[in-house]
Amino acid sequence: MSTPDRVAPAVSVEHLTVRFDTRVALHDVSLEVRPGEFVALAGPNGSGKTSLLRVLLGFLPPDEGSASLFGTPVSDLSVRERARRVAWVPQEELVRDDIPIFEYVLYGRYSRLEPFGGESDEDRDIAMQVLTDVGLADRAEDGILSISGGERQRATLARALAQDSPILLLDEPTSHLDIGHQLDLLDRVRRLSHSRNVTVIAAMHDLNLAARYADRIFVLSRGRAYVDGPPTAVLSEDLLGRVWGVAADLRKDPRSGTPYLVPHHLIGQPRPSGIPPEWGPVHVVGGGGAASRYLRALTDQGFRLTTGALHLLDSDTEAAEALGIPAAVEVPFAPLGDEVRAAHRRLLAAARAIVVTPFLVGPSNVANLEDLAPFVRTTPTFLLTRPPGVAWDFTGGRATDLEGQLRREGGRTVPGLELLLGALGSVLETAPNRGSDSASTAAG
Amino acid sequence: MTEGVPGSAAGALSVPGTRSRRRALWGLLLGVALAFAILFSPIIGSVAFDPWLVLRIVFSGGGALFAPCTAGTVSCHIAKVIVWQERVPEVLLAVIAGAALGISGGTLQGIFRNPLADPYLLGISTGGTLGASLVFVYGIGETDANLVLPLFAFLGCTATGGVILLAARGRYGSVETLLLTGVALNALLSSILTIVLLYNPIASLQVDFWLLGGLGSATWQVDGVAFGVILAVGAILAIHGRELNLMQLGNDVAQSAGVDVRRVRERLLLLTALATGTAVAFTGIIGFVGLAAPHVVRRLSSSNYRTVLPGAAIAGAALLLCARDVALWWLPLTPLPIGIFTSAGGAPFFLYLLYRRRRATTMGGL
Numbered sequence: 039m040s041t042p043d044r045v046a047p048a049v050s051v052e053h054l055t056v057r058f059d060t061r062v063a064l065h066d067v068s069l070e071v072r073p074g075e076f077v078a079l080a081g082p083n084g085s086g087k088t089s090l091l092r093v094l095l096g097f098l099p100p101d102e103g104s105a106s107l108f109g110t111p112v113s114d115l116s117v118r119e120r121a122r123r124v125a126w127v128p129q130e131e132l133v134r135d136d137i138p139i140f141e142y143v144l145y146g147r148y149s150r151l152e153p154f155g156g157e158s159d160e161d162r163d164i165a166m167q168v169l170t171d172v173g174l175a176d177r178a179e180d181g182i183l184s185i186s187g188g189e190r191q192r193a194t195l196a197r198a199l200a201q202d203s204p205i206l207l208l209d210e211p212t213s214h215l216d217i218g219h220q221l222d223l224l225d226r227v228r229r230l231s232h233s234r235n236v237t238v239i240a241a242m243h244d245l246n247l248a249a250r251y252a253d254r255i256f257v258l259s260r261g262r263a264y265v266d267g268p269p270t271a272v273l274s275e276d277l278l279g280r281v282w283g284v285a286a287d288l289r290k291d292p293r294s295g296t297p298y299l300v301p302h303h304l305i306g307q308p309r310p311s312g313i314p315p316e317w318g319p320v321h322v323v324g325g326g327g328a329a330s331r332y333l334r335a336l337t338d339q340g341f342r343l344t345t346g347a348l349h350l351l352d353s354d355t356e357a358a359e360a361l362g363i364p365a366a367v368e369v370p371f372a373p374l375g376d377e378v379r380a381a382h383r384r385l386l387a388a389a390r391a392i393v394v395t396p397f398l399v400g401p402s403n404v405a406n407l408e409d410l411a412p413f414v415r416t417t418p419t420f421l422l423t424r425p426p427g428v429a430w431d432f433t434g435g436r437a438t439d440l441e442g443q444l445r446r447e448g449g450r451t452v453p454g455l456e457l458l459l460g461a462l463g464s465v466l467e468t469a470p471n472r473g474s475d476s477a478s479t480a481a482g
Numbered sequence: 483m484t485e486g487v488p489g490s491a492a493g494a495l496s497v498p499g500t501r502s503r504r505r506a507l508w509g510l511l512l513g514v515a516l517a518f519a520i521l522f523s524p525i526i527g528s529v530a531f532d533p534w535l536v537l538r539i540v541f542s543g544g545g546a547l548f549a550p551c552t553a554g555t556v557s558c559h560i561a562k563v564i565v566w567q568e569r570v571p572e573v574l575l576a577v578i579a580g581a582a583l584g585i586s587g588g589t590l591q592g593i594f595r596n597p598l599a600d601p602y603l604l605g606i607s608t609g610g611t612l613g614a615s616l617v618f619v620y621g622i623g624e625t626d627a628n629l630v631l632p633l634f635a636f637l638g639c640t641a642t643g644g645v646i647l648l649a650a651r652g653r654y655g656s657v658e659t660l661l662l663t664g665v666a667l668n669a670l671l672s673s674i675l676t677i678v679l680l681y682n683p684i685a686s687l688q689v690d691f692w693l694l695g696g697l698g699s700a701t702w703q704v705d706g707v708a709f710g711v712i713l714a715v716g717a718i719l720a721i722h723g724r725e726l727n728l729m730q731l732g733n734d735v736a737q738s739a740g741v742d743v744r745r746v747r748e749r750l751l752l753l754t755a756l757a758t759g760t761a762v763a764f765t766g767i768i769g770f771v772g773l774a775a776p777h778v779v780r781r782l783s784s785s786n787y788r789t790v791l792p793g794a795a796i797a798g799a800a801l802l803l804c805a806r807d808v809a810l811w812w813l814p815l816t817p818l819p820i821g822i823f824t825s826a827g828g829a830p831f832f833l834y835l836l837y838r839r840r841r842a843t844t845m846g847g848l
Contacts, residue, residue, distance in 0.1 A: 095738055121740030132732050134595070135785030145728050149740030154721070201739060 046109040048073040048205055048237035053103035056089055063089040065261045076231050076238040078248035081258035082282050087241035091207050096120050121149035125198035127208040136181035139193050146200030168199040188219030208240035224251045246298040249273050273297040287360050319344045321389035323406050328397035330357040335455055337361045347374050347382040347406055374405040386413045391462055396424040399437035407440040418465040419449040508783045512796045519803050524569040526810045531561045539565045575700035576806045577799040579761040580771055582712045584798020585719050586754040587772030588790050592726035593747055594657055601758040601772035604646050605668025606639045610762040612675050613638025614692055618685035632763035639762050643755025694819030695768035704764055715757045723788030770825045771798050774832045
């Protein structure tokens with residue numbers, strides 16, 4: 039399998055297909071892992087991560103294709119030989135007897151013992167060493183049930199490490215741990231993987247943790263290999279959308295430079311209280327972060343939205359971008375320019391209802407209220423109540439006057455999100471359809 | 483001639499320090515206590531003899547080593563026959579059968595990861611009862627009942643065990659499949675047994691009495707056969723502590739650590755069927771010993787199966803021997819079935835152990 043000038047891959051999976059009766063768990067999956075690499079297996083529930091691990095452990099026979107460890111097919115290895123090549127850390131180990139942690143870790147030496155021999159001093163030294171590596175040396179004589187869940191998972195890691203196998207498989211090892219213990223465990227796994235040249239394949243739910251610790255992310259989707267590469271190349275908004283069906287923003291951790299995804303909401307879920315598309319668009323006026331909450335909530339309810347006029351770098355602008363909402367946008371800190379104001383007026387004209395969020399008004403965005411005035415008479419307009427005691431008018435009274443005028447000319451005051459949803463529903467159901475799709479073009 | 487379970491008292495223990503010393507101490511204490519119990523038990527019996535005379539007979543090997551009866555009186559010779567031909571074999575059979583039940587119970591609790599498992603869990607005993615009932619009903623080998631009855635009971639037990647193993651074999655064979663197969667077979671055998679006994683009221687009474695268990699069949703010959711089987715089977719069972727330890731963590735974990743779970747499970751089940759079958763063949767169905775003995779070890783010493791297995795053999799032997807002694811000491815002239823005493827005496831002690839150190843730590847809280 040391996041050419042003389044190349045080291046055999048630690049794990050080599052070729053065109054692997056596994057079926058459970060008629061359901062295909064894995065379909066034509068190929069994966070090669072070099073010795074010492076840390077590969078994260080990612081994918082939604084049911085994508086085949088665990089099945090792939092179980093094939094490598096020899097628990098599941100491949101229906102087609104092959105899986106090899108250091109060049110030898112898994113199925114050709116005896117249980118003991120397999121254990122000498124692969125160790126396993128499950129999600130959570132069922133420990134029922136309160137045995138001392140040291141004894142528990144020593145169990146891991148099983149595959150290294152002579153058929154009728156006992157544990158030697160060397161086995162004990164190795165057990166003590168791995169306990170030190172996972173930071174439990176001082177608890178060696180304590181009962182396994184007397185330690186916390188995080189420590190127990192570390193003990194399980196030690197038990198697997200005591201096996202001294204060059205490959206370590208982890209099946210969502212941190213899913214029962216709090217965030218601190220998640221980082222701690224994965225830190226240790228990565229350090230040990232580097233210091234002992236152990237190949238690590240870990241099924242991981244959390245893509246951000248995967249990106250932070252793994253050298254490579256292998257994404258499975260419905261039993262097929264979806265994408266494979268270093269975290270920077272794999273993580274994308276598109277990935278989360280297509281594989282997990284979740285809309286997300288891609289960011290970069292300013293400290294480490296690793297990418298991470300901020301999930302927002304599910305995409306494409308049919309809504310039971312589905313709002314017909316002809317009910318839109320609803321225009322949301324905001325700025326300074328006041329609109330984000332309403333943009334998300336209205337999108338969640340199924341409303342088609344537009345928004346404006348906003349400034350770049352504003353969190354409302356980012357929210358609109360993430361949610362795919364057309365917006366009229368000005369450069370940061372400048373007063374709204376004529377072009378942007380024109381675009382904003384087009385959005386207002388296309389809207390079937392207008393929502394004015396309690397945004398802070400200053401010289402740079404007071405034009406939003408000015409531009410609204412002509413539309414109040416023709417379009418149902420809802421002004422959300424401003425929180426009492428919070429200064430919002432930084433235009434020397436001009437904004438207060440404008441809002442008062444909007445109210446006098448037909449703008450309705452609504453005190454909160456729920457009433458807003460109700461009011462929008464009843465208005466849109468009866469209001470005549472403007473039937474214009476100019477919203478998207480206006481945003482340009 | 484003590485029960486030969488290897489590595490019992492001072493087996494190699496992993497953690498240096500107080501724990502292992504305490505464990506070794508308990509093993510040693512139990513072993514010494516059992517040895518003393520074996521030596522002194524023949525004093526107790528239906529007929530009261532001078533204790534010194536009994537001890538002299540026991541130590542002389544029934545007169546083979548030196549003459550216990552200096553005066554050569556008739557009563558001394560009667561004592562020699564009763565002690566050496568009746569009591570000593572009876573004591574040894576109690577020890578052998580108790581050890582078999584104890585280690586079988588411990589093994590099955592490990593395989594099924596269930597603290598309530600006992601040697602009769604899979605219905606092996608029903609097969610044995612059916613075998614025994616055939617002897618009573620059809621009067622097979624009445625002239626030589628001492629051998630035929632045990633043989634049929636043994637065959638009934640092991641055949642049942644074998645059928646369960648074969649039936650539960652397969653790609654997805656799990657412990658649950660095994661248990662359910664056992665339950666189904668048990669129901670089937672029970673119904674057959676009921677039909678057979680329904681039309682044979684006398685045999686039914688005999689079976690009822692046999693079911694309660696007893697040491698009455700003990701002879702040197704019986705002991706020899708039982709000892710041979712139990713020593714071999716027990717020795718193999720006792721070296722599977724490491725595998726059972728790993729299997730407690732789940733079969734997948736055990737498999738990933740190098741234990742061929744399916745093969746080990748089948749091997750151990752077959753061995754427990756042999757051990758239990760042997761015990762049932764000669765002593766009938768004695769309850770509670772196989773259930774309680776492993777827990778006694780866990781409470782006193784450790785949950786590590788390398789300790790539990792040999793320890794359960796010793797504890798089982800001690801438990802059954804105590805039951806025999808108490809039964810004869812309390813009611814020397816009415817030989818009550820020993821099974822009554824194992825349960826009546828063992829249960830309170832068992833409860834004491836459970837509540838003395840009530841922590842939700844051992845075997846899922848038990």
